Amino acid sequence: AEPLSDFARVLRKAVPEATLNVYGKFVSDEDERSVCENENVVYHGLVPYDEIPKALSEASVVIHCENKEKLENLRYAFSTKIADSLACGRPFLVYASEEFPFVKYLKENKAAHIAGNERDLETVLVKMKNDEEYRNMYISSATDLAQKNHNLQKNCDFVQEIIEKLL
Numbered sequence: 410a411e412p413l414s415d416f417a418r419v420l421r422k423a424v425p426e427a428t429l430n431v432y433g434k435f436v437s438d439e440d441e442r443s444v445c446e447n448e449n450v451v452y453h454g455l456v457p458y459d460e461i462p463k464a465l466s467e468a469s470v471v472i473h474c475e476n477k478e479k480l481e482n483l484r485y486a487f488s489t490k491i492a493d494s495l496a497c498g499r500p501f502l503v504y505a506s507e508e509f510p511f512v513k514y515l516k517e518n519k520a521a522h523i524a525g526n527e528r529d530l531e532t533v534l535v536k537m538k539n540d541e542e543y544r545n546m547y548i549s550s551a552t553d554l555a556q557k558n559h560n561l562q563k564n565c566d567f568v569q570e571i572i573e574k575l576l
Contacts, residue, residue, distance in 0.1 A: 412504055413429075413431065413444045413450075414444045414446075416474050416530065417449055419531050419534065420449060421447065421449045423531045423535050424535070424538045428449055429449055430453060432455075432456055433454075434454065461493065468499050469499075470502050471494045471499045471501050471502070472501075472503070472504060473491060473494060473501070473502075475505035475506070475509060491511055492555060494551075495554055495555035496552060496555035500537065501520065501551055503515060503522070503523050504524050505523075505525065506525050507523065507525050521547055521551060522537065
């Protein structure tokens, strides 16, 4: 909740007319209130997964925020939401510490805009608002990366190969 609330506040400052659409479930009512008290937040709650691709395709920018407190828990994790964000064909912005392995992965593959603090986030948001070429600069590499490393058939083949080696 904290990075989402920070994001909403910085977004309001950098791009006052923008709206932050939030999907999913908050851990607590307090977290929900802390994010939704930002007047530029529209909270959709939990929606069926089949509605997410439509929401992603209609977004000006797809964002992923991560709380630094979860760093140890996510050291070896990779959210499927990130793979979906890479594949959707929209600009992707991550607001999270560069200490997260998934952030390093995205940065190394030039697949997303990265902001690790509020100052950088504001700079990126203003540049994305004012420069369409800058805003869209990672879309191609993001979709290529999704096809290369997050493809259902390739993942199935990879797991099958591992199983066959074990037999």
